Amino acid sequence: MTKNLKIIGKPTPKIDANIRVTGEAQFGHDIQLPNMLYGAILRTKYPVAEIISIDTSKAKKLEGVKCVITADNIDVNNISYRRDHPILKKGQVNCIRDEIAAVAATSKEIAQKALELIEVKYKVREGIFDPFEAIKEDAPQINHFIDGKYPNKNIAEHFHYEHGNLDEEKAISKYIVSHRYTLPRVTHCCMATSNMTADYSKTDGKLTLYSTTQVPFLYQRDIARALKMEPSKIRIIQVVIGGGFGSKLDMYPYEPICALLSMKTGQPVQLIFSREEEFIASPTRQTMIYDVTAGADENGRFTFRDVRVTLDNGAYTSWGATTPFVMMQTFSSLYQCPACRFDSTSVYTNNVYAGSFRGYGNPQATFALERTIDMLAEEIGMSKSEIRILNANFKGEITKQGLHFNTCGHKEALETVIEKVKGHTHPLVPSQEWKTKRYKRGVGYASMLHVGGGAKIYPSDGCGTTLKIDPFGYLTIITGSSEIGQGSETVLAMIASEELGIDISRIKVINTDTDIKPWDVGVHASRTSFVAGNSVLGAVKKLKEKISPKAAQLLKTNVDDLIYEKGLIKSVINESSIELDKVVRAIHFKEPGELCIDTYFFEPSSEFADNEFKGNVSGAYAFASQSVEVEVDTYTGNVKVLDVYVAQDVGKVLNPLGLAGQIEGGVVMGMGYALLEELIVDKGMILNPNFHNYKLPTAMDVPGIHFYPIETEDSLGPYGAKGVGEAPLIPTAAAIANAVSDAIGVQIDSLPVTPEKVLRALEEKF
Amino acid sequence: MLSMVDFNVISPESVDELILEIENNQSNNFRFGAGYTDLLLELRKQSGPKINVINLSKLNDAKFSAIEKTDDKIRIGSLITAGELVKNKEIQELFPVLHQAANSLASKQIRQVATVGGNICTASPAGDIATALVALEAICEILSTKNEIREVPIKEFMLGVRKTALKKNEILRSVVIPIIYADTKIISDFIKIGTRKSMECAIVSLAYHFLLDDDGIIKHSGIAIGSSAPTIKFTQGACDFLIGKKIVDFTDDDKKVFADKVLEYATPISDIRGSEWYRKKVLHNISKSILE
């Protein structure tokens, strides 16, 4: 990769920046179609109840109401990968999100009034809101649609992984610590609330969905299965997405509901959540309880990890139940670990169900692991930086789970953040001064490991690209991948610009229409720049095979001597050059004419995990370390994050601007998780469904964020790049909790670290 | 979830028109609207018959919308926004507690529209501006449809959440803060406890305003606590404790006695923002801190 790069690595504004800042961008909320109706959903009043009756007659009579649906007048399949989730509920409701009926009307206000006119009679039942209660043998069955995969009727999903000899490693462990950690329920807080506009044509039976999905092709299949339709009759048009963060990986009931309303009325229907509805009815990060036992030998080398996780699944299953797949990688392979046992159980409760969320379980796992490492260090009497460096991962390592670290910036990342935070820190205040010093400072470290080259979990982890150069020299990239704000379409344009010498202002990216774009598995696992980037590179290569011979002929030189630069194709031998568009026209308009268009499909070389969850599931692995300095006010319990130092193995920086956005956004999201955010539930009810009491960090709370990219140049990544999207969020909460613990000398075992928790911990200490 | 009560908006531009509108609406369901940062949320949660909103934002009257200083007092119109309070130099010098309180309200955007009158008349125990005004022992000037002014001390004005001493034919026109010992040393600040640096409703708050003589002896003290009881409380006992003493002389025990006296006025609840235990603990700690 010693090639002199022209645009890769240079700060490049997002190609969609202008339309976003001027308000021109068409979010789902902006869509207006002729004759469009407005949909609204009636949700249950109680988390757990029998539905005695639903009377929609008054709502149907209201002027302007075009359609009212309930479970009784639709013909659909259950949704979710476990097929345990009815789109509209009948007979019984199981959580406060449950959809009972839906209406379509000529205005939002009428739709809302119609909901008020639907009469539902409930018989309220006791619910189960604690996974440890739900898993007891005598607990009543919560979800009645499951297939009996597990003997316990309330287990939604179970994973077991192990490697090494746990008993032997335990025996040689001089130090062993055990601790329980509890992680909260947080939600994505996308600025654009959930939305969908469905447009069904009764004439040809085609359904067009203006959707915010981040996995359009899987979504097309899921919608088809739910609605008993042919997938190809469904066209997904992805609107500009106002925040994804993993929330748009699953399909939720509101989406087929909106489609059904359009199918029944034959008119377009738009359904938009209010903010309150968004808090109540959009997915959350899994709340989970971790029991971790881990050991080290007399030198501080890690020996084993024994981990049990209990996940609160909520009433229905979503992709979120598969997060242990990611979490086990952290326990098996982050820092060298000779033996590991990981056992996770996702349990049905009557709480709201979790979905997938940036990091996919990894922030929780990393919190539990990195807190445990601090405790081990304390037990051994070793410095918290030293123990991490001693056990860090290395290049060439093949972990016991089978992950191949072809490149690995873990140690360098650790050393960087340890060095950078030094000198900024105040030494620990000696214990006799606890009572007199009000503000105490502390430093915390944490690392993370995450897939950085896609993740083989679906039959294909690939992405297709079609490139087209028009006779005027403009390039159109039609990519299967999706833009959800992460800046990947800009990176794809940069890659094409680098290779073809076409200025980025002459590149268009088409990526929003399943009728046009080639297949891609979707935005997840930080995979788009890696997989779609490689796909663009493959397509460029094929296209050049078409263009270069013609150019060489016109320039009277060899194909190997050509370079593409500034809209020209040049010969490095005889210094002659020709405009790219001229060559295109020469190919296109001569007999026999040919289009400058080509398609390529890239499939990463990764493999599926075997039935023991072992295997090299990603094309590359990303590492990151963070160090954090905090100041704790022991009078109020407030934690102020002063500085966050981030060193991340990104393989290669493609767009420094886009990368900075990911890093800063990720750290702030991680800080919210660490200190502020929690969806507070009581007996299945959500008590803070608003930004007033759900504390999202504001611009005022943002700490100093200092970023040091580590470029390990992975041979499989485009220009050596790895995935970066999820990583910056993953270690932040762990590092902050470690810093708070360092500052005040108490163990932090749950998030968020609220002022009240800090004061209570201090109170118990003295 | 989207539903909101229907309303009409009436926008008087002079005091005469305002009085007329209040009179006309005596038999109707009506509300005043100033910056709408509280009212709109409230109307969102309501259903029922249409109501009339008497919109004050078009009102053109100095007593409602100016800050006027004389030798012995400052008058603040009820339509003065938090942002205008923050910018006012005299308030910054004479009443730092009020400056700080206004500056900690919500966010810069909200401060441009949220008014003093709205903050008082919402009568929330968490009202930041109102808490500072209680510490400053401000007087509310109430205008009636008879075009007469009635004066009520602010701590008697706010009676409970959304309950005030206003009668149906009255409106809060302005508040007056007496200026005492104008050339002595001022120790005055507003401490707001919350988890974020902005957009926070106080978990508890402490407003204090001390005037010291040249020898450092406390001559005057006003202390109020917010989010600690059903209404904002003026902590008379704690204020009295300080009079005639010097801050530098306070022992750790004195500070504790003082904090205990503040706590005597605190009967906080437990809610999702903080438990009773936390509110009391923090209030005690920050009460001590102001004497450190």
Ligand SMILES: Cc1cc2nc3c(=O)[nH]c(=O)nc-3n(C[C@H](O)[C@H](O)[C@H](O)COP(=O)(O)OP(=O)(O)OC[C@H]3O[C@@H](n4cnc5c(N)ncnc54)[C@H](O)[C@@H]3O)c2cc1C
């Ligand atoms: C996002 C957000 C954050 C907030 N943060 C804070 C905060 O940090 N601290 C804080 O103290 N408050 C906060 N508030 C509450 C609110 O902004 C303040 O209480 C504000 O001062 C209200 O003023 P207003 O002009 O908007 O009042 P309005 O909403 O216009 O009116 C409020 C009430 O007062 C009545 N009223 C208004 N003026 C008069 C008058 N002259 N005479 C009689 N009655 C009158 C109205 O009828 C209504 O009942 C916040 C609100 C929001 C939406």
